[in-house]
Amino acid sequence: KTFPTYDPRTGDVIANVAEGDAEDIDRAVAAARKAFDEGPWPKMTPYERSRIMLRFADLVEKHSEELAALETWNNGKPHEQAAKSELPMFIRLFHYYAGWADKIHGLTVPADGPHHVQTLHEPIGVAGQIIPWNFPLLMFAWKVGPALACGNTIVLKTAEQTPLTALYVAKLFHEAGLPPGVLNVVSGYGPTAGAALAGHMDVDKVAFTGSTDTGKIILELAAKSNLKPVTLELGGKSPFIICEDADVDKAVELAHFALFFNQGQCCCAGSRTFVHERVYDEFLEKAKARALRRVVGDPFRKGVEQGPQIDTEQFEKVLRYIRAGIESNATLECGGDRLGTKGYFVQPTVFSNVMDDMLIAKDEIFGPVQSILKFKDIDEVIRRANNTRYGLAAGVFTKSVETANTLTRALRAGTVWVNCFDVFDAAIPFGGYKMSGIGREKGIYSLHNYLQVKAVVTPLKNPAWL
Amino acid sequence: RFSSWGRRINSFSTAAAAIDEPIHPSIQVDHTQLLINGQFIDAASGRTFPTVDPRTGDVIVRVAEGDLEDVNRAVAAARKAFDEGPWPKMTAYERSRIMLRFADLLEKHTEEVAKLETWDNGKPYDQAAKIEIPMVVRMFRYYAGWADKIHGFTVPADGQHHVQTLHEPYGVCGLIIPWNFPLLLYSWKVGPALACGNTVVLKTAEQTPLSAIYVSKLFHEAGLPPGVLNVVSGFGPTAGAALSSHMDVNKLSFTGSTATGKIVLTLAAKSNLKPVTLELGGKSPFIVCKDADVDKAVELAHSALFFNQGQCCCAGSRTLVHESVYDEFVEKAKDRALKRVVGDPFKTGIEQGPQIDNEQFKKILKYIRSGIESGATLESGGEQFGSKGYYIQPTVFSNVQDDMLIAKDEIFGPVQSISKFKDLEEVVQRANASSYGLAAGVFTQNIETANTLTRALRVGTVWINCYDIFDAAVPFGGFKMSGQGREKGIYGLSSYLQVKAVVTPLKNPAWL
Numbered sequence: 001k002t003f004p005t006y007d008p009r010t011g012d013v014i015a016n017v018a019e020g021d022a023e024d025i026d027r028a029v030a031a032a033r034k035a036f037d038e039g040p041w042p043k044m045t046p047y048e049r050s051r052i053m054l055r056f057a058d059l060v061e062k063h064s065e066e067l068a069a070l071e072t073w074n075n076g077k078p079h080e081q082a083a084k085s086e087l088p089m090f091i092r093l094f095h096y097y098a099g100w101a102d103k104i105h106g107l108t109v110p111a112d113g114p115h116h117v118q119t120l121h122e123p124i125g126v127a128g129q130i131i132p133w134n135f136p137l138l139m140f141a142w143k144v145g146p147a148l149a150c151g152n153t154i155v156l157k158t159a160e161q162t163p164l165t166a167l168y169v170a171k172l173f174h175e176a177g178l179p180p181g182v183l184n185v186v187s188g189y190g191p192t193a194g195a196a197l198a199g200h201m202d203v204d205k206v207a208f209t210g211s212t213d214t215g216k217i218i219l220e221l222a223a224k225s226n227l228k229p230v231t232l233e234l235g236g237k238s239p240f241i242i243c244e245d246a247d248v249d250k251a252v253e254l255a256h257f258a259l260f261f262n263q264g265q266c267c268c269a270g271s272r273t274f275v276h277e278r279v280y281d282e283f284l285e286k287a288k289a290r291a292l293r294r295v296v297g298d299p300f301r302k303g304v305e306q307g308p309q310i311d312t313e314q315f316e317k318v319l320r321y322i323r324a325g326i327e328s329n330a331t332l333e334c335g336g337d338r339l340g341t342k343g344y345f346v347q348p349t350v351f352s353n354v355m356d357d358m359l360i361a362k363d364e365i366f367g368p369v370q371s372i373l374k375f376k377d378i379d380e381v382i383r384r385a386n387n388t389r390y391g392l393a394a395g396v397f398t399k400s401v402e403t404a405n406t407l408t409r410a411l412r413a414g415t416v417w418v419n420c421f422d423v424f425d426a427a428i429p430f431g432g433y434k435m436s437g438i439g440r441e442k443g444i445y446s447l448h449n450y451l452q453v454k455a456v457v458t459p460l461k462n463p464a465w466l
Numbered sequence: 467r468f469s470s471w472g473r474r475i476n477s478f479s480t481a482a483a484a485i486d487e488p489i490h491p492s493i494q495v496d497h498t499q500l501l502i503n504g505q506f507i508d509a510a511s512g513r514t515f516p517t518v519d520p521r522t523g524d525v526i527v528r529v530a531e532g533d534l535e536d537v538n539r540a541v542a543a544a545r546k547a548f549d550e551g552p553w554p555k556m557t558a559y560e561r562s563r564i565m566l567r568f569a570d571l572l573e574k575h576t577e578e579v580a581k582l583e584t585w586d587n588g589k590p591y592d593q594a595a596k597i598e599i600p601m602v603v604r605m606f607r608y609y610a611g612w613a614d615k616i617h618g619f620t621v622p623a624d625g626q627h628h629v630q631t632l633h634e635p636y637g638v639c640g641l642i643i644p645w646n647f648p649l650l651l652y653s654w655k656v657g658p659a660l661a662c663g664n665t666v667v668l669k670t671a672e673q674t675p676l677s678a679i680y681v682s683k684l685f686h687e688a689g690l691p692p693g694v695l696n697v698v699s700g701f702g703p704t705a706g707a708a709l710s711s712h713m714d715v716n717k718l719s720f721t722g723s724t725a726t727g728k729i730v731l732t733l734a735a736k737s738n739l740k741p742v743t744l745e746l747g748g749k750s751p752f753i754v755c756k757d758a759d760v761d762k763a764v765e766l767a768h769s770a771l772f773f774n775q776g777q778c779c780c781a782g783s784r785t786l787v788h789e790s791v792y793d794e795f796v797e798k799a800k801d802r803a804l805k806r807v808v809g810d811p812f813k814t815g816i817e818q819g820p821q822i823d824n825e826q827f828k829k830i831l832k833y834i835r836s837g838i839e840s841g842a843t844l845e846s847g848g849e850q851f852g853s854k855g856y857y858i859q860p861t862v863f864s865n866v867q868d869d870m871l872i873a874k875d876e877i878f879g880p881v882q883s884i885s886k887f888k889d890l891e892e893v894v895q896r897a898n899a900s901s902y903g904l905a906a907g908v909f910t911q912n913i914e915t916a917n918t919l920t921r922a923l924r925v926g927t928v929w930i931n932c933y934d935i936f937d938a939a940v941p942f943g944g945f946k947m948s949g950q951g952r953e954k955g956i957y958g959l960s961s962y963l964q965v966k967a968v969v970t971p972l973k974n975p976a977w978l
Binding site (some may be wrong): 405 | 559562563567604607608610611612613614615616628894913915917918921922938939956970971972973974975976977
């Protein structure tokens with residue numbers, strides 16, 4: 001079987017790709033298992049593994065142009081974003097992880113008696129990785145990078161909306177010398193291929209990025225099968241808090257970016273914009289003006305800031321939330337409708353006078369819909385910001401050191417961006433509190449996801465010291 | 467005398483190729499000046515000094531002789547590059563890309579660099595080309611990978627404070643390297659120093675100035691900004707002392723003899739208290755236990771001592787053999803030494819080239835004479851090899867007693883000293899009875915013996931059933947008078963970072 005993948009600018013089919021299902025997952029897992037248990041990958045030196053990863057990074061750099069175009073075509077994100085920001089970040093991430101491959105340390109451990117104790121940090125084995133459609137290549141890097149750096153083998157299931165770029169780069173990886181079976185790529189759907197991977201008895205670890213609802217299913221499948229450890233990067237409803245001392249122009253621009261970036265399709269989008277009452281009116285006026293100026297159009301055209309939403313399902317959902325916002329009496333400042341007649345373009349939409357109990361303030365919309373709320377003081381905004389089952393990120397906009405430090409510690413979120421947002425340097429760990437996820441990706445922290453600890457204990461006879 | 471590839475063996479000398487006309491390495495030396503601020507320049511005094519081919523004693527070329535004024539210039543360039551230049555302000559990722567580009571360039575130039583290294587040092591060409599240069603490349607790739615992974619901590623406070631540590635570069639690092647592994651030691655020092663964002667003034671050994679100049683030029687081709695890496699050829703008492711005493715050098719790292727290490731530390735103390743890493747001498751025990759596979763032990767003990775013409779700080783230079791295998795071991799060790807192939811390092815199949823220079827050559831012969839005079843049994847070798855250059859016959863002494871000079875002093879030549887021991891406690895006590903503590907080799911099948919000896923030996927590296935394993939991540943350094951600090955691995959970073967604690971009060975902390 002095959003299934004179509006679409007150009008979200010029009011809804012037209014780009015290509016039909018192979019549709020992986022349980023049988024294909026079985027084959028892929030068998031290949032990854034063989035590559036791990038018998039193949040050269042775990043037995044070559046970490047230095048050799050790092051060289052392969054570096055060669056891959058170089059190959060991707062050479063093919064940046066094609067990859068950026070493919071990513072844009074399949075996802076709808078502005079081409080300039082893909083070409084100038086995401087491809088370089090992808091390359092940078094593989095350089096970063098190649099550098100960790102030969103630096104995995106365990107510990108020697110103080111014992112309570114005459115024993116020599118050490119820990120070996122070993123690869124887990126076969127890692128099942130399920131990535132989403134909002135940042136296909138970047139999410140490939142966040143998962144494949146550390147898994148390979150730690151000596152594992154992989155079965156990667158891509159999102160059904162965006163199967164193309166992973167196939168392209170995985171081929172480059174083999175050209176760089178990756179042994180067969182180390183990285184297997186299966187295109188397909190969640191309920192079939194994804195579920196098969198999460199429930200597989202011979203997969204040692206599963207890492208998933210996607211919605212919270214699907215994350216719950218993944219965790220359940222892992223629990224019901226072989227208790228494989230699970231990393232989850234899920235949804236969010238991240239607060240962006242603008243304090244009374246904020247430079248309003250800068251705050252407006254940053255808050256705009258925090259919400260609207262990537263067509264609003266970021267797990268960590270700053271989707272609850274809390275503004276101190278003292279600067280609320282000015283902020284609102286400027287936020288509306290900024291949204292009205294947002295350039296929406298064909299992502300391949302220069303200067304376009306916003307492309308289409310990913311597919312019809314998301315498109316319909318976003319419009320439904322906009323209607324809910326209107327019906328619940330939030331003030332629609334601008335936008336509110338689709339843009340054009342083809343594809344999945346939505347007008348940059350701003351709601352003000354949003355109340356905490358409205359659907360648009362509680363649910364993750366995953367679209368270009370900014371919700372602006374008013375607050376009076378720090379204790380109140382902390383309480384309201386934390387009053388959610390999500391806990392992925394937060395933005396804090398203030399000049400005051402004390403306010404920054406207070407909010408930083410009080411906000412129950414995995415990332416706090418102070419006077420910035422969406423800073424994703426390779427070494428910065430990312431992940432959620434509460435129902436935004438389990439575990440951290442990127443940086444040294446991501447290595448834990450792909451290593452398991454073996455304690456080794458030997459008796460000592462006549463130890464010179466203990 | 468000896469015929470070409472002659473197999474005539476006389477009881478005290480080795481079968482070896484003759485020292486015929488030395489093979490010319492067919493390269494030319496393009497650069498001999500100081501490298502300061504990205505430019506090749508003469509010494510301020512205009513003086514030069516010769517660097518010598520140890521196969522013959524002939525001069526290869528004259529190089530610029532750096533002295534106090536040149537060190538001052540180099541330090542000023544490094545200071546400017548650190549305080550004002552792009553190096554510390556570019557992202558760590560960009561620094562790592564430059565280092566990776568350098569590694570690739572060096573890899574491309576392996577042949578020329580290995581020839582230069584062999585010509586200047588005398589080590590077998592195969593060793594330089596197939597082991598050492600690849601290790602240098604590997605080391606720079608290793609440290610390039612650390613550049614963007616320097617973490618500090620957030621720290622639990624006792625009260626209402628937010629506390630973090632920043633691990634920052636020192637600034638200008640003075641690096642002084644020896645002649646026995648010129649490029650390897652270049653990589654052990656320059657690698658982590660640059661990975662941590664410092665700038666460098668490197669003073670090479672006067673015996674081996676050439677390869678550092680060559681590769682540092684490649685580093686600039688790789689995009690290293692001017693002033694980040696400055697190379698000064700010169701002598702210890704002048705250039706080395708100037709660097710050690712310089713008031714504007716923030717950190718010093720020295721590899722060389724213990725005697726010189728003490729001087730370096732004194733100069734650092736008397737000037738600006740710059741922190742100092744020292745990798746010094748050793749008299750490392752190689753302990754062959756009673757359960758040892760004797761053939762394997764002989765081979766390993768042989769290379770532990772004779773590798774690199776015996777010129778290793780961590781040479782296994784006290785071979786302590788259990789009495790139950792002693793006789794067999796000595797006989798086989800002698801045979802192995804007699805089979806060692808000595809000759810022109812550019813010739814294939816050579817295991818041992820000449821010693822580095824006349825001073826070392828004479829010193830080793832003096833120690834050999836003292837060994838004979840003190841009553842040790844000369845099993846093989848004992849004299850100069852050939853009549854030109856600084857070749858010495860692979861020499862083996864047995865029945866060596868702990869109080870003999872050859873058992874106590876670092877000889878730094880192809881002179882193996884074999885002693886007998888009876889039990890573990892005794893050998894531990896004798897192995898530790900040294901002011902050195904660099905490394906040790908332990909040869910046993912027995913887990914308990916291995917673990918016991920490992921913990922008991924007061925040394926920085928214990929090699930069990932192996933020797934001279936120098937993987938990039940394995941830390942290396944000495945206990946006691948063999949040194950201070952560790953090089954290589956994650957440990958190598960600590961030498962090039964200083965810790966800044968940052969403390970801010972917290973108002974209304976949600977948690978402490």
